[in-house]
Amino acid sequence: MTIGQFYARLGLLYLGLVVLCIFSLSIGRYDLSTSLILDIFLSKLNGVAPYWDATLETVLLDVRFPRIFLAILVGGALSVSGASYQTLFKNPMVSPTILGVSAGASFGAALAMLHNETWWQIQFYAFFFGLIAVLAAYMIAWLFGRHELTVMILAGIIISSLFGALLSVLKLLADTDNALPAITFWLMGSLGRGSTRDILVMLPALLCSLFLLFIFRYQINALSAGEEEATTLGVNVRLVKSVVIFSATLMTAISVCITGIVGWVGLVIPHMARILVGASYPRLIAASFGLGGLCLLLIDNIIRGIPGVDLPLGVMTSLIGAPIFVLFLTRIRRGWL
């Protein structure tokens, strides 16, 4: 694929995302026309007196806008994390949760819910334990395998299993009327509680991670040939590996603490992005972010568009992601992946 073709495809992808964003703002119980949406946004810039009902403004700015923006950020973050981990581990079956971040975050969130903590504290606990889980996996790999990738994956499985067991203990202890349903619902993921504050919390961490991955994009690309070959191509493997793990973990942890568990996005979207722009990592991260945002927003729109049933986001991504992954298996059979 030439550079021109790449930019044309990327441009179409992000144009599609913008169009979907505008369309998404009008979806929901309250009817908001495109011109009204534009007027409400413009009124914030030029101070024009509102002619619309204040409820509509609240729905647009405090409910729909943060939810849509978060869908894009979370979808993009999980996809880029997945693409980064898959490249690092040379494994197309790897997802952002490989080092235990989701299991740790789930335990943290459940612990906070058990103690009736506030939503803000639940997010903090989820984030904190997500990082602790990855750090533990990293330390195990360092102690026993000198950062060998296979040992790191095994350490991630061990830590995920440990936090999974601890989560089960918390569920057993939880009050079945309040805490247990809350934990169960959180584990299924949702964008419904997203707020502007969440965006402000997520953006700096996301930008910092994306910046690091962008700076080292060609070194990360070389890691897909294996650590030894990457070293002979001039890559400081230990540094670049740490950058990938730090950035991908930070993005995943911050996403999970805001939305709960959203599966499949980080596993499936990078493969779709490879079909679109190829496997080269510098191109892959740009396409993965846009495609991840677009797909998660589309799925959330479907959820919002089904009247009377508020299906959890994680359930919906799994329902859609599983059949798509079956399609990829046919690609594997043809020797493409």
Add this chain to the structure above:
Amino acid sequence: MLSVRNIGFHYRPEKEILKDVSFSLRKGEVLCLLGSNGTGKTTLLKCLLGLLRPSSGEAQLLGENLLGVSAKKRAKMISYVPQSSALNFPYTVQEAVMMGRLPHLGFGSSPTAKDHREVEATLEEMGITDLAQRYFQQLSGGEKQLVIIARALAQRASLLILDEPTSSLDFFNQARTLKLIKKLAQQGNTVLLTTHSPDQAFLIADQVVMIKNGSVFACGRSDEVITDDNLTGLYGLHAVVSSTSVISAGKNVKVCIPILDSTPS
């Protein structure tokens, strides 16, 4: 150009993998490392490539100490072709060869027009321009080997190291790869390779270093070093060197023949 002096390596002090390995190589020459499996050839290459840290000795390339330089600087000095290379994702040949330009990229920057020109020139030199947009995974074993050699050449390093470059290839692709290595040396590239076939050393090598149990067993010009006695001593198998005249090529060619129904005295 390359000077290796008393290189030693061990994982545990009581079991040395390499002991006092020394040799030197001039610009434009091909040096072939011969030895049985597990004798330390690949370990020696890994020491030179910075993948393993030698426990003793030194190695200099163009007067620069190889063991003390950064990975990036070393990659500008030495390029490497492994026994086999796998890319688990659908990289095109052009993208795979572009990886060879990595040591020349500035911090955080993308490949420049010069890098793209170098990749195109390398593909042309190798005669694989038609493969540029094919997926690496979908190539045959011989084509993949050519692409990995192209990636190493795109590094524009002073020394090319190949680890058993023909081990997984069929007869035709072995000959194609050997021909290419010979051509690269004639163009002024300096080549260090390992092989399990002494015949290949006769075909392309100026110098041969035989390694046995981690030490240099014999070293010198290929026709002086590859003898019946040295082959028998190196591999523990009775083998003879025979010279045969190839009329169509107008020259004598030496081949090594293992004697299967006898044991070395």
